[in-house]
Amino acid sequence: MRASRFFISTLKDAPSDAEIVSHQLMMRAGMIKRLGSGIYTYMPMGLRVIRKVEAIVREEMNQAAAIELLMPLVQPAELWQETGRWDKMGAELMRVKDRHGREYAIQPTSEEVITDVVRTEIKSYRQLPLNFYHIQTKFRDERRPRFGLMRGREFTMKDAYSFDRDLAGMQASYKVMFDAYTRIFTRFGLKFRAVAADNGAIGGSGSHEFHVIAHTGEDALVYCPTSDYAANMEAAEALALTGERPAATEELSKAATPDTVKCETVAALLGIDLARTVKTIALTAETEKDGKITKQHFMLLLRGDHELNEIKVGKVAGLANHRFTTEEELLEVYGSIPGYLGPIGTQLPVTVVADRTVDKMSDFVCGANDAGFHYTGANWGRDLPEAAIVADLRNVVAGDASPDGKGVLAIERGIEVGHVFQLGTAYSESMKATFLDENGKPAPLQMGCYGIGITRILGAAIEQNFDDKGIIWPASIAPFEVVLCPMGMDRSELVKEQTEQLYAALQGAGVDVILDDRGQRPGAMFADWELIGVPHRVVIGERGLKEGKLEYQGRRDTEATGVAPSDIVAFIQAKMAQ
Structure with a gap:
């Protein structure tokens, strides 16, 4: 290629709306051009990088026996309604109507479409296993598009879907794709880490995320340097920080703590370590039956220096659909205002959910359900009943014991660029995608789902590889x-x-x-x-x-x-x- 016959358009300064390094450098290098909020034209220089990313992905997917097809960008609403995701996806799902008033989705992903394809084509176990993939434009109506290609609304993704006759087959297909992803990111020339993850809105039983390591990454990655354990912060298991609960050594006492609604200020006022305090998070879950709404109130207890993990909370029995308790409800249930809530002496019954570490604490400080007061010397069994539920509620911190017992945990930042899911029968059952087994009986297909953010790779690669002069592309994906x-x-x-x-x-x-x-x-x-x-x-x-x-x-x-x-x-x- 001769530069005089190519299109090169560089800028000395980045546009004012370019917030992070990759966005700034891609704009300055003439790789992308903004058309609208979260929507970009891929200019010739940037498109060359995209095509090289796609080529590596195609080679490895083909090598892994995946078969390429191309599914439509616009998908009938009926398919999404079959799985319930038409409503579950919420505002991120772009909905449109044609001239006849029929509703469609602009695809953010293609589980429904590929399941529809397979349920009409696959009849017998002899046709399995199968793995289809495509590289296609996606659209997600982000509330706040930002960071250029890192969180845009329109993007390119490679998504693949495997179909197997049983769980063992699905897990084998998952392993094939996991290994293919490892080869793909190695060929990209990027430092990356695969971590156990939560399945989120996709559903299924297990998943791993692939992250490009970068200090600007949005995600916290938890790993053990002396073992193979790795997970994202949402899925990382936090063990109790002590073994047996120490015996009580203090009497319960009510201490005046005016204008101290945070554990940090309570600890400072009382002259104690923050780790001796317990904070209360009040949640309410509502269920409806025969037109009547029933409320159940939950009190989550977390050590004062720990952060709540909301993904873990949603997995606690009864809290799948929860909300924060209103101030009016707080007065009704606890007789107190926020900042002074605690598990001792509530006005109405509540379900106490204690984090594993809190369950092992003694002589702790907690709210007294009385504005301006906290209890000191609180102890389980003596001053309050044992927690109804003990669960992992918190984010891990560096130095925590690794769940595999092989060392302590470290944390680094990463940018998610790939995700592999064990879907199981979540989609095949709802869409009645079955095959006939060896005995001639229908059985639901076992599915896996595997995505790579093609255009997101560009931003992630730059966040990992740049200096004060500009981008430093790995050779395999350089323009x-x-x-x-x-x-x-x-x-x-x-x-x-x-x-x-x-x-x-x-x-x-x-x-x-x-x-x-x-x-x-x-x-x-x-x-x-x-x-x-x-x-x-x-x-x-x-x-x-x-x-x-x-x-x-x-x-x-x-x-x-x-x-x-x-x-x-x-x-x-x-x-x-x-």
């Missing part, structure tokens, strides 16, 4: 592998001849090379390619040629290296192989 920068090519026959020879030689060797023949000044030319992030640069100048050398510089190198023209192709190939 070009090598850029040739001739000095005065229009004025020097020697430079022109050597440049054309090298350009042809690299093309002949299968190298994705661009020749910058725009005639720009060296400073501007170098700045463009450092911003764009091409991994390898060769400068061809008359002075260097007369000295018998070309100047090679890798994108991460601080200095150029002189290389003889006769050795440069082999030299570059060796660098690319590193």
